[in-house]
Amino acid sequence: MFAAPVNRLIAELARLPGIGQRTAQRLAFHILSVSDEEALALAAAIREVKETVGQCEICFNLATEATCRICQDERREPATICVVEQPSDVIPIERSGEFHGRYHVLGGALSPIDGVDPEHLHIAELLERVSGNGVREVVIATNATTTGEATALFLADSLRERAPELAVTRLASGLPVGSDLEYADEITLGRALRGRQAL
Amino acid sequence: MFAAPVNRLIAELARLPGIGQRTAQRLAFHILSVSDEEALALAAAIREVKETVGQCEICFNLATEATCRICQDERREPATICVVEQPSDVIPIERSGEFHGRYHVLGGALSPIDGVDPEHLHIAELLERVSGNGVREVVIATNATTTGEATALFLADSLRERAPELAVTRLASGLPVGSDLEYADEITLGRALRGRQAL
Numbered sequence A, B: 001m002f003a004a005p006v007n008r009l010i011a012e013l014a015r016l017p018g019i020g021q022r023t024a025q026r027l028a029f030h031i032l033s034v035s036d037e038e039a040l041a042l043a044a045a046i047r048e049v050k051e052t053v054g055q056c057e058i059c060f061n062l063a064t065e066a067t068c069r070i071c072q073d074e075r076r077e078p079a080t081i082c083v084v085e086q087p088s089d090v091i092p093i094e095r096s097g098e099f100h101g102r103y104h105v106l107g108g109a110l111s112p113i114d115g116v117d118p119e120h121l122h123i124a125e126l127l128e129r130v131s132g133n134g135v136r137e138v139v140i141a142t143n144a145t146t147t148g149e150a151t152a153l154f155l156a157d158s159l160r161e162r163a164p165e166l167a168v169t170r171l172a173s174g175l176p177v178g179s180d181l182e183y184a185d186e187i188t189l190g191r192a193l194r195g196r197q198a199l
Helices: A004-014 A021-033 A036-052 A087-096 A123-129 A146-162 A186-194 B004-014 B021-033 B036-052 B087-096 B123-129 B146-162 B186-194
Strands: A080-084 A102-105 A137-140 A167-170 B080-084 B102-105 B137-140 B167-170
Touching (some): A021 B087, A036 B004, A036 B036, A080 A087, A080 A123, A087 A102, A087 B021, A146 A167, B080 B087, B080 B123, B087 B102, B137 B146
Parallel strands (some): A080 A102, A080 A137, B080 B102
16 A cells, blocks of 8 residues: 555554554654654664663673663662563653662563563572672562562572572562552552551 | 763654653653664655655655656546645545545645745646646645634635636535544534535
């Protein structure tokens, strides 16, 4: 139906997550309609990000140098490491303003059914980091999903075996702030009850 | 919060229609996570489309040559011209299989409030096309919106003035096929009644 270059652009856009065929078509026509300058700025931004942004060699967060800005920051406590699945998980934790330690990005969650085993994640590097480097606590902040929970349990076991004196903690489960009890699912509510705290 | 190249990519993605800040962030992290090959294929597709796809010099549809594939196609009736707002409007009409003439893409709809006046659209070129070139009918297929309707009325007047013998038609308004009467709005239903046809 379209000229070949338009079809190629639609196909590439449709590979993005959450972008279906119709949205890809709409975006392609938008890109065709804007100025060359605006369209090429997007193309250049994609190229630039792939050329300049890599992984921090300590924590595997995004980094434009050998190590990321958080690992470079002397003010961040080196004794506490927060373990997350993806680089994007660092952002909400930073926004909370409650964490002042360092991070460790696993690169995913364990999911044997999808072929993701411990050796596919940066688990060996985490065990290395906690061995005799003054690390006192590891906060496991993997997602509250089946795979995230399984990963948390696996990490807790591995960490305790490697460094028995280490504190291994997990983000609390409970009601999201501002939410109605009425709409809470029973599993969340069960966790909130089990984790109840003295006022 | 992010490295500068990541922020730039998020900003560029957020300029796309229907892509908010959060979606742009999600897409940016996706682009960071995929292979260089996949990400650069998208960047290349954007560049290619801007470098190779232009406007047909007859009908202003998308074209990779001086004229588009429809204008080049000898089998398309030259006596009927369908006027649409955007190149993307050609697709659903082609899909319907009911139109065998040529197109004319206006490049938008009249909207004085947004500064879109007749001289900003390819209206002069349309009037030129219908003048003594064997064109017998112009089907106005602008959107069924306020601006699309206003554009249709303006075109009808201009076309009649330029070529009094020309048939000027408009796509029928009525109930979408497969829809429930119960959910039809009163304006659509009014149009469907006024446009009722003998069975």
